[in-house]
Amino acid sequence: MTFISAQSASVKIAFTKMHGLGNDFIVLDNRSNMITLTEVMIRHICDRHLGIGCDQLVLLSNPTLEGASVRVQFFNPDGSEAGACGNASRCVAKFIGHNPVIETQNGLLPTFKEGELYRVVMGVPKLAWQDIPLSHEADTAHLPLYDGAACSMGNPHLTLFRPIKEAALLGPELEHHALFPQRANIGFAEILSPTHMRLRVWERGAGLTLACGSGACAAVVNAARRNLVKRKCTVTMEKGDLQIIWEENGPVHMIGPAETVFTGQILMDQAV
Ligand SMILES: N[C@H](CCC[C@H](N)C(=O)O)C(=O)O
Numbered sequence: 470m471t472f473i474s475a476q477s478a479s480v481k482i483a484f485t486k487m488h489g490l491g492n493d494f495i496v497l498d499n500r501s502n503m504i505t506l507t508e509v510m511i512r513h514i515c516d517r518h519l520g521i522g523c524d525q526l527v528l529l530s531n532p533t534l535e536g537a538s539v540r541v542q543f544f545n546p547d548g549s550e551a552g553a554c555g556n557a558s559r560c561v562a563k564f565i566g567h568n569p570v571i572e573t574q575n576g577l578l579p580t581f582k583e584g585e586l587y588r589v590v591m592g593v594p595k596l597a598w599q600d601i602p603l604s605h606e607a608d609t610a611h612l613p614l615y616d617g618a619a620c621s622m623g624n625p626h627l628t629l630f631r632p633i634k635e636a637a638l639l640g641p642e643l644e645h646h647a648l649f650p651q652r653a654n655i656g657f658a659e660i661l662s663p664t665h666m667r668l669r670v671w672e673r674g675a676g677l678t679l680a681c682g683s684g685a686c687a688a689v690v691n692a693a694r695r696n697l698v699k700r701k702c703t704v705t706m707e708k709g710d711l712q713i714i715w716e717e718n719g720p721v722h723m724i725g726p727a728e729t730v731f732t733g734q735i736l737m738d739q740a741v
Contacts, residue, residue, distance in 0.1 A: 480737050484514075484521065485564060486730040489556025491679030491708035493730075495523040496557075496564055499530045500539070508548035510737060515546035521735055524678050527557045529564075537577055538569035545674025549652075550574075553623030555682015555711075559587040559727040575623025588724045591683065594690045594715070595621040604650045610694045614648060615639075618691035622721065625653040625673070626687030630697065633657045633669035640671020656684045658692060665703045666692065680706040686721040689713040 482504060485496040495514055497504060506528060514520045526544040533540060541561050543554040552574035561571055562580035571578040571589070581588040598607050601621045609619045617629040627643060629635075636657045643655045655671040668688050670681035685704040692698040693715055700715040711725040 481734045482737060483732070483734050485732045486521070486523070487527075487557075487560040487564065487728060488730060489559050489680060489682060489725060489727050490706055490711070492525075492556040492681060493523050494525050494527045494554075494557045494560055495521055496527045496529065496560065498564075499528055502530070504528075506544075511544045512546060512548045513737070514735060515544070521733075524672070524675050525551070525554055525557055527554070527561060529561065532572045534572045534577060536570055537572035538567075539565055540572040543573075545672070547674040549674040551624045551674070552621075553591065553683045555589060555591055555622070555684075555686060555723050556680055556725070556727075558589045558591070558682065559723070559725055560729075562587045562589065563727040563729065573623060583724060585726065586724050587727050588722055589682075591622055591686050591721045591723050593720050594687065596690075596694070601625050601653075602650055603648055605648075607648070610691070612648070614643065614646065618694060619653070620687050620690050620694075622683040622686045622690075624683055625649055625651055626656060626684055626691070627653045628656040628658055628684075628688045628691035630660060630692070630695075631657050633659055633667055636669040636671045637677055640677065644671060644673055654681060654684050654687070656681070656688045656691075658688045660692060660697050661705075663697075663699050664701065665705070666698060667705045669706065679708050680711075682711065682723055682725070685711045685713055686715075686723055690715055690721060 528542040543551045579590045640655045652673045659667040670684035689702045714722040
């Protein structure tokens with residue numbers, strides 16, 4: 470329930486704090502259409518010192534597509550909007566309940582509660598250079614950048630098969646590399662076996678995060694394309710595992726936890 474009260478020049482916005490394996494989110498339920506978010510407000514809410522703090526802000530609104538339960542928009546702390554956010558999609562499935570179909574920029578994502586975990590069908594990965602997008606034609610399975618591989622899960626991902634400790638070092642520069650006209654999320658994957666990898670992601674617009682759901686999907690797709698792993702693979706990140714399954718000629722499934730931490734209200738200066 471979104472609670473809005475306007476006192477002089479400030480407004481109170483109700484929120485729910487959630488996370489998926491430590492990738493944390495502020496969820497704003499705007500199905501009552503009471504909130505008008507600006508980029509300045511998004512950056513303020515996401516700020517871990519001046520606002521509440523999160524890796525992404527998740528805005529829920531009424532669906533516009535046939536078959537959708539809820540429309541979801543994902544915003545990075547720098548104010549940019551992302552077409553996909555796997556960990557947040559599991560949190561939305563928990564928040565809404567009853568296996569909602571999530572409407573995103575990338576289409577409809579079916580969700581399913583499975584015991585204490587949530588499955589999100591994340592869509593078919595886009596492998597063509599134009600769809601990632603890249604700035605020019607390239608073999609997206611073997612890029613000149615550290616021999617990485619790229620795909621889109623509704624957001625651009627470069628996967629490097631390099632030590633995860635290099636994420637903080639190489640991530641910032643590669644996020645803004647000229648090869649990615651919309652920037653990119655940079656995943657560092659250590660292959661442990663044909664069915665297990667360790668992953669750390671430098672996220673576009675957010676920096677180093679503890680987990681990245683779409684990044685885990687992209688890493689399995691990119692590794693499977695190079696026969697480094699099977700299409701069903703466990704991805705271990707800092708606070709736990711995701712199970713990723715890439716169907717033959719089909720969508721990627723992601724299965725993992727979603728936690729609610731607290732609810733509250735943030736007081737925003739209307740001028741923000
Ligand atoms: N930073 C990403 C969005 C969040 C992805 C991540 N938190 C996930 O769980 O997929 C981007 O700009 O594409």
